[in-house]
């Protein structure tokens with residue numbers, strides 16, 4: 353798990369040049385071009401509020417963890433939409449694990 357600590361939480365990459373690794377490695381576009389601008393901030397707040405600020409992945413596993421991020425249940429790269437039904441609140445560790453798995457499936461992930 354030590355290597356995961358080198359991946360910064362996604363919230364810290366907003367407005368910044370994407371770091372290597374994860375979803376950022378699959379695109380050279382800025383976060384705004386990818387649709388993570390003001391509208392996404394609004395959506396993010398709405399989803400976190402809807403899920404009571406708790407991580408949905410942890411909830412399913414019986415854990416109660418504060419969510420800090422919003423995740424596409426079906427990754428956009430795999431055809432997922434920005435509809436609320438495809439979004440869930442998630443904590444940073446769960447998000448990193450999920451993003452890593454998705455990137456691995458896409459064949460774009462490099463350690």
Ligand SMILES: [Zn+2]
Nearest residue numbers: 407410443446
């Ligand atoms: Zn979690």
